[in-house]
Amino acid sequence: MIVPAVSFPNNVDYKNQSIAVPGTKRPGQTAHYQNAIYGLVDASALATLPDIFDNGYNTNPDARLLGHRPIVSTSPLKFGPYVWQTYKQVDARRRRVGSALHSLFSRGVLKGDDLETVGIWSQNRPEWQLVEFALHAYNKVGVGLYDTLGKDSVEFIINHAHLSIVFTTADHIPALLKLAPKVAVMKMIVSFDVLSPDAYKAFVAWGETVGVQVKELSELEKYGEEHLIPPLPVSADTIASLCYTSGTTSQPKGMEYPFVALSVLNFGISGAVLTHGNLASSAYSNMFGLDYPPNSIVISYLPLAHIYERVIELASVAIGGCIGFFTGDPLRLLEDAQMLKPHFFPSVPRVLNRVYQSAMAAGDVPGLKGAIFRAAVRAKLDQYHATGVSTHPLWDTLVFRKIRAVLGGNLHLVSSGSAPISAEVIDFLKIALCCEAAEGYGMTENGGVCTRTSKADPTCGGTIGPPQPVNEIKLVDVPEMNYTAEDKPNPRGEICVRGPNCFIGYYKDEKNTRETLKDGWIHTGDIAEIDTQGRFKIIDRVKNIMKLSQGEYVALEKIENMYAACPLVQQIFVHGDSLQSYLVAVVVPDPLTLAPLVSTILGEKVMPDDTPSLEKAIKDPRVVAQVLTVLNREAKKNRLTGFETVKRVHLSLQLFSIEDNTLTPTLKLRRKDAFAKYSPELQALYALGEPSSGSSKL
Structure with a gap:
């Protein structure tokens, strides 16, 4: 049975977007709030990450899944149009990769500590997701490393997570081999890239001197085909990922905010432990309110090592969508978008602010052209704030068509994460791109899912919306900063969240686990108020003042x-x-x-x-x-x-x-x-x- 996305209902009461659960109010905190549009949903329909993949696969096995632009010229550097692998093709490859890994761990060639962990150090590309799908299906624990991490952070994560194998790109292989004497746990490096004969020979020889095997992905797939086994059973409680992210200090830590958070808690160096149930329920939660065309496209350029991008792509897979990867060059991102024509553009304020500023600079000029642009912006904003409608037959054709074309022209949704974005910018994006622009809030510890603004809410700018359908949220007093649940006109306090998407703790770090998880609630460190319409708004940070x-x-x-x-x-x-x-x-x-x-x-x-x-x-x-x-x-x-x-x-x-x-x-x-x-x-x-x-x- 296929679990479908849940369309956003008609005639939503935007004045009541959260429900305060009766009988849950306690001294020093608010009641527990749930989503009023969908209620608190049961996430067991898609309980594990293989369930997520199978749901998309069963929608249409021959549909496109992973796409990239191959290099067609190196001098000058040019990329061709997107080429695609289908769900069926990716399924066959994930089985080969997963079978190979399981055989290597079973034979003792690779060794875990208490977990069979596998590292991925690469920019976003189809192979990143291919390996992740294999890990999900064969009960291995994925550890993503940011492509831009320095050698000290990479060294720490390899040792802390006990990574005996790292999948990576050709440019990182020398750095890993240089680190080999300091990371004795690492026994194999697998290159996503096809290496030249000379490079392959040199890397293999270098690896032999430091006790590390160097292979290409094709070799691993061939080995897996020779040792093919069916996917292994996993449950919602099976650990799927250790998520290390780089905070505002120089070392990685387990807490990072892919959505609207004001900073990172200084919790030291540890990785958030996420189960299949955590990540699957996060993806399932994002399926609520998705009104996409069949085989809808998301563009992948935000780091897959980060929970924000990973959960977005999992949700796209769950509904049978496809993922188009950028070329890896930020300067070509607009070129990639114009060729891909995505329906979904997940982003961050730094990028969206530039889109806004460029559009304003190009349109708000002297003379008739500028007057028409300002009139169009004013008319569409007035319409949106009155009705929630972001399209207009005249102004969209006359003024905003070129702005839409910059990001491909087919957008249904833009999402903003990583930091707060102003109401002025988010509202402009809605009327200029003629699509929904959602702002949300989440963190690694809750699978990137906590709150999200509601579709077509005409006054949601500046808020982060109501709880996601799988979450409950409460605000707890912070008396030293004069924030309380009794504040008027709106309750204020530290956001605490619970739900099946919430992590089970920090890896090898009981102290910080106890400080973050209290009585089953994640204490986020972010201070919010809840407005009269049941929407949350970040107003401060417990420690970042x-x-x-x-x-x-x-x-x-x-x-x-x-x-x-x-x-x-x-x-x-x-x-x-x-x-x-x-x-x-x-x-x-x-x-x-x-x-x-x-x-x-x-x-x-x-x-x-x-x-x-x-x-x-x-x-x-x-x-x-x-x-x-x-x-x-x-x-x-x-x-x-x-x-x-x-x-x-x-x-x-x-x-x-x-x-x-x-x-x-x-x-x-x-x-x-x-x-x-x-x-x-x-x-x-x-x-x-x-x-x-x-x-x-x-």
């Missing part, structure tokens, strides 16, 4: 996210010093919006690609002052208080990046490293003294 010298508390990342919606801001790092009474910031302006501003101030035309001129201009006090003026307007629009408003800025054209260790692999700021990078400049801003009202000092 700092105090200014006058005693005022500020949530730095919340402030950064508000400024990030400004078209001038490409990146921003807000810094506070407890010995100072005000905030300063490093701003990386967007050249597309910086260039016109500079041209106006300097009285000469400066183009966005004229980096030397822009570098010179950002040192001009007049330019810095004007940027601060623009930021002040954004602060006022977001109703930031005086002490939450940035008073001085340093401008830079050098992006925060994973490469310089100022961003995590999921593009969150590493605050300590960002401060270290700009410490002299930030200290120089404070050395100017406290700004007075009307002061031009910057």
